[in-house]
Amino acid sequence: MLEGLLIGLTTALSLQNMLMVIAGCLIGTFIGMLPGLGPMSIIAIMIPVAISMGDPSAALILLAGVYYGAIFGGSTSSILLNAPGVAGTVASSFDGYPMAQRGKAGKALTIAAIASFAGGTIGALLLMIFAPALSSVALLFHSAEYFALMVVGLSAIAAFAGTGQVAKAMIMTVLGLIMATVGEGALFNLPRFTMGVMDLQSGFGFITLAMAMFALPEALFLVLKPKNLGGDEGEIKDLRITRAEARAIAPVIGRQSLQGFFIGVLPGAGATIASFLGYAVERNIAPKHEQDEFGKGSIKGLAAPETANNAACTGSFVPLLTLGIPGSGTTAILLGALIALNVTPGPRLMLDEPQIFWAVIMSMFIGNLVLLILNLPLIPYIAKVLAVPRNYLIPFILFFTLMGAYIGQNNATELLLLVGFGICATALKFADYPLAPLLIGFILGGMMEDNFARSMQLYDGIAFIWERPMTLALLVIAAILVVLPSFRARRAKARAEGVAEGD
Amino acid sequence: MALDRWIALILLGVCLIYGYTAWFTMDADLAPFMKRNPIWPSTFPKVLSILGIIACLIILLGLEKTEQKEADIDYRRLTDYHLGQALLLLGLMVAYALCLRPLGFLGSTSAFLILGSFILGERKWHIMFTVALIATLSVWYLVQEVLGIYMRPLPGFIGG
Numbered sequence: 001m002l003e004g005l006l007i008g009l010t011t012a013l014s015l016q017n018m019l020m021v022i023a024g025c026l027i028g029t030f031i032g033m034l035p036g037l038g039p040m041s042i043i044a045i046m047i048p049v050a051i052s053m054g055d056p057s058a059a060l061i062l063l064a065g066v067y068y069g070a071i072f073g074g075s076t077s078s079i080l081l082n083a084p085g086v087a088g089t090v091a092s093s094f095d096g097y098p099m100a101q102r103g104k105a106g107k108a109l110t111i112a113a114i115a116s117f118a119g120g121t122i123g124a125l126l127l128m129i130f131a132p133a134l135s136s137v138a139l140l141f142h143s144a145e146y147f148a149l150m151v152v153g154l155s156a157i158a159a160f161a162g163t164g165q166v167a168k169a170m171i172m173t174v175l176g177l178i179m180a181t182v183g184e185g186a187l188f189n190l191p192r193f194t195m196g197v198m199d200l201q202s203g204f205g206f207i208t209l210a211m212a213m214f215a216l217p218e219a220l221f222l223v224l225k226p227k228n229l230g231g232d233e234g235e236i237k238d239l240r241i242t243r244a245e246a247r248a249i250a251p252v253i254g255r256q257s258l259q260g261f262f263i264g265v266l267p268g269a270g271a272t273i274a275s276f277l278g279y280a281v282e283r284n285i286a287p288k289h290e291q292d293e294f295g296k297g298s299i300k301g302l303a304a305p306e307t308a309n310n311a312a313c314t315g316s317f318v319p320l321l322t323l324g325i326p327g328s329g330t331t332a333i334l335l336g337a338l339i340a341l342n343v344t345p346g347p348r349l350m351l352d353e354p355q356i357f358w359a360v361i362m363s364m365f366i367g368n369l370v371l372l373i374l375n376l377p378l379i380p381y382i383a384k385v386l387a388v389p390r391n392y393l394i395p396f397i398l399f400f401t402l403m404g405a406y407i408g409q410n411n412a413t414e415l416l417l418l419v420g421f422g423i424c425a426t427a428l429k430f431a432d433y434p435l436a437p438l439l440i441g442f443i444l445g446g447m448m449e450d451n452f453a454r455s456m457q458l459y460d461g462i463a464f465i466w467e468r469p470m471t472l473a474l475l476v477i478a479a480i481l482v483v484l485p486s487f488r489a490r491r492a493k494a495r496a497e498g499v500a501e502g503d
Numbered sequence: 504m505a506l507d508r509w510i511a512l513i514l515l516g517v518c519l520i521y522g523y524t525a526w527f528t529m530d531a532d533l534a535p536f537m538k539r540n541p542i543w544p545s546t547f548p549k550v551l552s553i554l555g556i557i558a559c560l561i562i563l564l565g566l567e568k569t570e571q572k573e574a575d576i577d578y579r580r581l582t583d584y585h586l587g588q589a590l591l592l593l594g595l596m597v598a599y600a601l602c603l604r605p606l607g608f609l610g611s612t613s614a615f616l617i618l619g620s621f622i623l624g625e626r627k628w629h630i631m632f633t634v635a636l637i638a639t640l641s642v643w644y645l646v647q648e649v650l651g652i653y654m655r656p657l658p659g660f661i662g663g
Contacts, residue, residue, distance in 0.1 A: 031645075167558050167561040167562050167566070168507070168562060170554070170558040170561075171511070171514060171555065171558040171559060171562065174518075174551055174554045174555040174558055175514065175517075175555065177551050178517075178518075178521055178548070178551050178552075178555065181547060181548050181551070190544050192529070192544055192548070193521070193524060193548075220589050220592075220593075223585055223588050223589045223592060223623070224581075224584040224585055224586065224588075224589050225584050225585075226585070390623065391620045391623040391624060391625040392620055392625070392634060394592075394619065394620075394623060395592075395615065395616050395619025395620050395623070396616070396638070398592065398596060398615075398619060399612065399615060399616060399619070399638075402596060402599060402600070402615075403642065403646075406603070407646065407652055410652070410653075412600050412601070412603050412604050415596070415599070415600030415603070416597065416600050416601075418596075418600075419593060419596045419597055419600065422593075423593065427506075427510065428510065430506060430578040431505075431506040431507035431509075431510050431578070432507060433507065433510065449547045452542070452547065453542045453546075453547075456541045456542040456546075457540065457541060457542060459541075460541050461541050
């Protein structure tokens with residue numbers, strides 16, 4: 001392994017490759033900030049550039065830089081504008097945006113940068129150690145387990161709901177799942193619930209829905225009730241994190257790097273589930289008084305999804321490099337790039353072309369480090385976005401939501417849908433319905449139905465639930481997650497009344 | 504009845520229509536060979552409609568105790584806020600959606616940005632024009648030239 005490390009280092013540390021990493025990080029960060037352009041589309045756009053370089057190591061290093069840059073850029077728009085452009089950063093806006101509203105935008109971005117850095121670096125370390133062994137574990141997961149894993153992810157939503165909000169969160173989740181069934185399912189090739197409208201054939205766009213649920217109601221609230229965005233006098237203060245805060249988030253980062261990485265290893269699970277689960281887990285194990293902070297600007301609530309999604313992104317390279325199976329959309333595109341460069345990832349990659357395998361791993365370390373060095377000094381300037389006068393900022397937020405929805409689909413109907421859903425979402429927000437579960441349900445819905453259908457077909461019925469112990473275990477965990485909040489609330493209430501003081 | 508229960512009522516209607524479609528209309532035009540499949544296109548929606556109806560009923564019947572909390576904006580006094588501005592901006596977004604193709608990207612976007620800040624009460628025309636033009640041109644350059652996503656820049660009749 002040491003020899004491999006040295007090969008990787010010498011490849012990655014050449015002047016040309018260093019320039020590649022820096023260029024990749026910068027391009028990724030700036031384009032990633034535009035809502036609607038996630039890592040996947042940016043990498044897809046950069047592929048022609050990468051392929052024309054001809055050197056697979058350099059190409060991969062450039063793409064890795066773009067990838068990490070794009071993820072960080074995506075968090076920036078979630079935190080500053082509540083406009084998550086990528087599914088994986090939706091959870092970052094739960095606590096990142098409230099922090100920005102309190103004038104702690106600089107601190108939120110710093111935490112995001114550090115958490116991403118730590119998640120990515122620890123992920124790369126784990127990748128180095130576990131890649132060969134993990135590939136066999138990942139293959140144990142069948143569609144039945146994926147289905148169960150997604151049920152767990154959805155049940156974790158109960159963790160987002162406060163006391164007495166579980167039914168509302170459930171409605172919103174189911175609504176999200178319902179919306180995910182509109183259009184053609186991959187397994188059936190039948191248009192469903194389109195009401196004969198051609199534009200609905202491919203379903204609702206994820207970006208459209210994300211913009212309509214988060215960015216648009218937020219912008220409308222700002223119009224209805226003007227308030228100062230950047231906190232007091234729009235000043236960006238509290239840039240540095242204190243020692244106590246660093247101590248508070250360190251265990252979160254440690255746990256979520258591990259958890260995120262292992263979720264990322266499972267093909268298809270990816271950064272989205274990792275970030276939601278990470279958020280839910282941290283919320284559940286936090287002490288009571290910190291639990292109330294979640295959703296209102298908790299630093300732990302920001303650090304958890306940021307770490308988990310970066311670690312998961314790194315984890316998704318495991319099946320790609322060791323089995324040649326892409327676990328996410330982004331790694332699928334990378335696989336395409338690799339094949340175009342005459343490299344076939346798979347079990348033999350490490351034996352045949354060790355310099356590529358190790359160069360990728362080293363480029364992850366370097367990409368993360370460069371990103372941190374580049375971004376920390378830039379944070380005050382990025383956070384200045386909030387100091388733009390309201391009269392200019394709001395039209396721009398609206399314009400970027402429209403653009404995000406338009407670029408993805410190139411379809412003007414999508415914009416009308418965006419406005420329509422935006423109005424509905426504002427009404428829901430008035431009535432205190434949580435909007436995040438709807439989006440999570442929508443994101444996971446399609447995958448969940450596909451995996452459910454596949455396991456139904458494999459087992460010719462729902463027998464897979466009790467015939468596969470891992471599925472059963474995951475489903476039991478899901479049930480516990482749903483029941484736990486109301487049980488906890490009841491116990492707390494009973495204790496408050498002084499009844500359950502048994503011991 | 505409070506707004507959240509009205510919304511639950513509306514959502515209940517949505518779930519009922521959805522459930523009706525899933526339970527009674529979808530299976531009829533299923534190809535015969537697909538009927539041997541353990542899962543049908545309507546299986547998942549059927550389950551969802553039931554779950555949705557249950558959750559709506561829980562709220563509608565008030566089975567779960569919720570505590571009232573101070574909302575950021577009180578919807579009962581909506582007219583106290585800048586409702587007009589919000590509605591105008593929504594109208595502007597619809598107009599933008601309808602004009603984007605026929606008028607081209609450059610024209611409709613700069614008009615959107617200028618009118619948007621005008622609605623919000625900005626009257627410094629020289630700044631508004633400069634900002635809108637620079638933003639429009641740079642976004643268009645980025646999307647069209649750098650990223651290669653086609654956007655019709657000018658109105659169709661000029662040949663954009």
